[in-house]
Amino acid sequence: MKRTRFLLILDTILFVSLVLLLAPGFSGLAVHEWLGLAVIPLIVIHILYGWRWIAATLVRLGAKGAWRSRVNLLLNTLLFIAFAVTTFSGAMTSFIALPALGIAPGNFEGWRMLHNQWIYVLVLAALHIAMNWGWIAGAVRRHVLARPTARGDAAIDALAAERPEA
């Protein structure tokens, strides 16, 4: 359960960070750039915690009736690509964070056009949350509301055992 609690906290931080990153007018450019760099290790940890699920899903990819796994893997792959491109293009159009680290990016306009495609991150992140809603609801009921349900606990246990959904 420590793992679940840790993941819940991590994912909450990621969700709040995502909303802030999608609204640079509110956060200001400095917070937007530094937060964009700060979420990189958090995303890596998020993927590390899902590693066995990824490996198990890849093994089951060809199995009969595993369409949910295939859809989930495809969505996660697309989200990874969108996130990598958005983060890197953001770094390449950085005027505060990277110059402060002594790095002078180039080809601003080219990278800015890519960074402006953030809508893909929004859509794919939302679908990723939708795909994992059972786990989120189960974890919140258990660790926040202290009102666990059988279905919620089953969703938590399924991920903890790193079994992909059928």
Place this chain on the structure above:
Amino acid sequence: MAQSIQRVALRTASILLAAGIVVAATYAMTPPYDQTREEAAEAEQAKKHSPTPGSEEALRRVIDEIQRGQPDYARMDERLSDTVRRLMPYTPPLLANLGPLQSVAYAGKGGGGVDFYRATYMNGSVRWAISMGKSGMIEGLGFGPISPPNPHRWIDSYAVFPMGAGAEEMAVRLAQLLALVAFGRLALRIRL
């Protein structure tokens, strides 16, 4: 313990390698910005369309009014005049560094009948967008940088967002995210 650390290190390296491959592929497909090519494409666009009658004159007038800090709200529709009123404390300082306006050139048409113009100032260029209503009122107005912007001006362009507008933007993004989650739950009927 050592095996565990090794496993985590390998997996982390794999993730970063995958990200590196994605970024390298994107970099290979991203052409470097070429201002001459952009200007040529703009000129081609301008040849294909003609501006809405009166839009250039209206734009020149509103640029002058905004730079003087005295826009004529009577020539704008109600929604636009509310937006301009809200942003007026911040807009003239953004344009002040550009110096006096030297020329305005038509740069093509966008969706919804928007006319684009390239305004060249003493210290740089800005792309303006203007849309005119049937009654001759200005219904839409906006501007943005053309060439890679000066870092201070780029940073300032985010700093000028009033808190209310920024909070509204965040609320809209959060609503979009939650609406898409709800759509995903309903449309895909997915559970773990």
